[in-house]
Amino acid sequence: MKFAKEFYRILDDNGSLVIDIGGSWNKGKPTRSTYHFELLIELTKMFHLAQEFYWYNPAKLPSPAEWVTVRRIRVKDSVELVIWLSKNPFPKADNRNVLKPYSKDMQRLIDNGYKAKQRPSGHNITNKFRKNNNGSIPPNLLQMGNTDSSSKYLKMCKKNNIKPHPARYPKGLPKFFIEFLTELGDLVFDPFGGSNVTGQVAQELKRKWVSFEIIENYLIGSQYRFPKVYQY
Numbered sequence: 001m002k003f004a005k006e007f008y009r010i011l012d013d014n015g016s017l018v019i020d021i022g023g024s025w026n027k028g029k030p031t032r033s034t035y036h037f038e039l040l041i042e043l044t045k046m047f048h049l050a051q052e053f054y055w056y057n058p059a060k061l062p063s064p065a066e067w068v069t070v071r072r073i074r075v076k077d078s079v080e081l082v083i084w085l086s087k088n089p090f091p092k093a094d095n096r097n098v099l100k101p102y103s104k105d106m107q108r109l110i111d112n113g114y115k116a117k118q119r120p121s122g123h124n125i126t127n128k129f130r131k132n133n134n135g136s137i138p139p140n141l142l143q144m145g146n147t148d149s150s151s152k153y154l155k156m157c158k159k160n161n162i163k164p165h166p167a168r169y170p171k172g173l174p175k176f177f178i179e180f181l182t183e184l185g186d187l188v189f190d191p192f193g194g195s196n197v198t199g200q201v202a203q204e205l206k207r208k209w210v211s212f213e214i215i216e217n218y219l220i221g222s223q224y225r226f227p228k229v230y231q232y
């Protein structure tokens with residue numbers, strides 16, 4: 001909450017604060033901590049909750065092993081809560097920047113047409129349904145694995161004997177929120193930068209970026225994400 005006060009201070013009035021906070025287990029028990037929910041409630045006393053997202057990582061390993069793979073009394077925990085907060089109820093956002101390709105079925109309907117009628121569910125499917133909007137609106141469940149094992153970052157860390165950051169995001173995660181919530185030239189700030197995936201993606205998307213990292217080794221490794229001119 002000490003950080004939250006500072007985030008509020010520096011955030012643009014139209015800006016967004018996006019926090020990926022994985023859940024955790026209570027020590028020694030097959031029960032979950034409610035920390036991330038408590039944090040969310042506490043943050044909403046200061047910020048608006050624009051929407052909550054879940055990052056579904058199918059590649060996540062089953063853990064804690066004791067409850068999931070040994071005693072088999074819990075299932076694999078594969079989602080992380082991602083909280084989208086803002087200073088006002090209408091932060092800059094445009095879901096047209098994060099459209100997903102249509103499914104084959106939907107594309108076929110757009111191409112071949114659909115007879116306007118009421119569906120058994122009671123929903124009225126009108127001709128508007130046929131309009132090609134260049135993609136479907138994504139849900140708040142973001143599916144992406146973080147199985148990057150061959151990036152330039154990893155190769156360069158190895159070459160320079162730097163331990164890679166152990167908890168790197170898939171690039172798709174910051175990419176989604178940067179494209180959804182910012183425009184060209186906007187400033188993206190990651191206060192807990194790690195290997196600075198956020199900075200790399202922000203730069204690729206032509207946004208400005210600032211990242212902090214408290215462990216120097218991670219900071220040194222993060223430079224390999226950028227062209228040589230930016231390295232020190």
Ligand SMILES: C[S@@+](CC[C@H](N)C(=O)[O-])C[C@H]1O[C@@H](n2cnc3c(N)ncnc32)[C@H](O)[C@@H]1O
Nearest residue numbers: 167168169192193194195196197212213214215
């Ligand atoms: C989960 S990692 C971020 C990983 C990053 N998203 C990536 O993809 O590489 C969180 C990072 O925050 C850093 N950190 C923790 N407290 C910090 C602080 N007070 N100031 C700056 N960095 C901090 C940790 O050292 C850690 O590398």
